Amino acid sequence: QKEVEQNSGPLSVPEGAIASLNCTYSDRGSQSFFWYRQYSGKSPELIMSIYSNGDKEDGRFTAQLNKASQYVSLLIRDSQPSDSATYLCAVNPRAAVNKLTFGGGTRVLVKP
């Protein structure tokens, strides 16, 4: 089992709709969770961090964390063509200090 798993996609979403991305992780003691966006040919860019169970909203993005079920999700509201990218889930495992393990990423395509 991979430490951090994501559906590779592509997730095709109409413009204006909600894109829902999921990520599961294997280490139950994981403490910190991050979502990165990576455009083709570019470097990953941090868009959200979440540390506690529940929802965290930032603009059109909402991160949701459920430690009991070991999943973290990202919602993108009012999806725009500029949101078309690969979204990477990253987890800070219990045993390590400030060491992120990344999922394989979900490719999102927003169609006008």
Next chain:
Amino acid sequence: DAGVIQSPRHEVTEMGQEVTLRCKPISGHDYLFWYRQTMMRGLELLIYFNNNVPIDDSGMPEDRFSAKMPNASFSTLKIQPSEPRDSAVYFCASSSHAGTGVPYGYTFGSGTRLTVV
């Protein structure tokens, strides 16, 4: 803030040659990470430093890879000798963390696209 600076942006080299990748982290960040990204394996952590000291190099694929951080503003990743399977994008990232030990997210450099022919 200039961000994390990596050089070169692109490197094409012949098998067997030595390759050196360079990174300047964000000033004040006390963690530096080297990642490798390929289509097949995604983002893999190679090594990371805290306060210039290597903490975990378990991701370094083999002895051909070495990394150094002689001071807080500079790090190198060296591959000697290089092989075609080393072809990938190599990212450097830096971060700090809160006093409680809770890590902040990383800031990535633009990456070095390495092609070994």
